Amino acid sequence: xxxxxxxxxxxxxxxxxxxxxxxxxxxxxxxxxxxxxxxIPIEGKEIIVDLNSMQVENLSEVFVxxxxxxxxxLPLYQLLLVSNVHEYLLPIIENVSDxxxxxxxxxxxEVNEEVESIVRTLEEHNLSRLIDDALESRNEALFHDLMxxxxxxxxxxxx
Numbered sequence: 001x002x003x004x005x006x007x008x009x010x011x012x013x014x015x016x017x018x019x020x021x022x023x024x025x026x027x028x029x030x031x032x033x034x035x036x037x038x039x040i041p042i043e044g045k046e047i048i049v050d051l052n053s054m055q056v057e058n059l060s061e062v063f064v065x066x067x068x069x070x071x072x073x074l075p076l077y078q079l080l081l082v083s084n085v086h087e088y089l090l091p092i093i094e095n096v097s098d099x100x101x102x103x104x105x106x107x108x109x110e111v112n113e114e115v116e117s118i119v120r121t122l123e124e125h126n127l128s129r130l131i132d133d134a135l136e137s138r139n140e141a142l143f144h145d146l147m148x149x150x151x152x153x154x155x156x157x158x159x
Contacts, residue, residue, distance in 0.1 A: 002079070005029045005036055007088035012096060018057070019096055021047040021089075030065055030072070030083065037065035037072050047076065049093055056080065124153060 010024035023046065028039035044061030059077035066072075079085055127150050134143040 002074070002083040003031045004083055004085050004088050005031050007085065009092065012092070014096065017051045019049045019051055019093065021049070021092065023047075023063075028063075028065075032065075032072060035067055037067045037070075040064050040066045043073070044076065047089070049089075051093070051096070054093065120153075124150075127153065 006027075006029045007023075008027050009021040010027050011022050013020045013022070023039055024041060026038060030037050030039075042064050044058070044063050046058070046061065048057040049055070050057055056076065059075070059080070061076045063074050063076060063079060064071055065074070127146060131143060131146045131150065134140075134146055
């Protein structure tokens with residue numbers, strides 16, 4: 001079995017909902033048969049994660065590890081299957097997704113405010129139309145009730 005000994009991205013980059021974890025020398029090491037192999041970026045050097053689905057996207061990327069003159073080549077899908085890389089990957093992803101959430105919350109709040117504004121405008125237009133209908137039908141009681149309602153919506157008080 002292959003065990004991840006150390007895994008720390010050289011840098012991370014967010015592009016939309018994609019998180020790129022880029023690795024460099026000595027930032028990633030594995031143990032295979034009680035021997036430590038260190039990552040060398042001669043083929044694959046990054047892991048791309050879609051934060052919406054929490055899925056790794058570049059499973060065919062090949063990572064190469066070296067110990068002396070011996071090399072271990074592992075496609076990312078195999079590394080995910082036969083090692084404990086998830087234990088190291090999950091905290092990194094959670095840390096980044098926690099930082100992303102506030103901006104998503106801000107976006108939701110902004111959308112909610114926009115919706116409330118649209119609903120308020122529609123209510124005001126509807127009330128104006130009802131006032132016009134009351135005037136056309138010469139319904140004075142309904143007209144006064146609607147004007148009082150309009151004053152409440154505008155923040156004033158009905159007399």
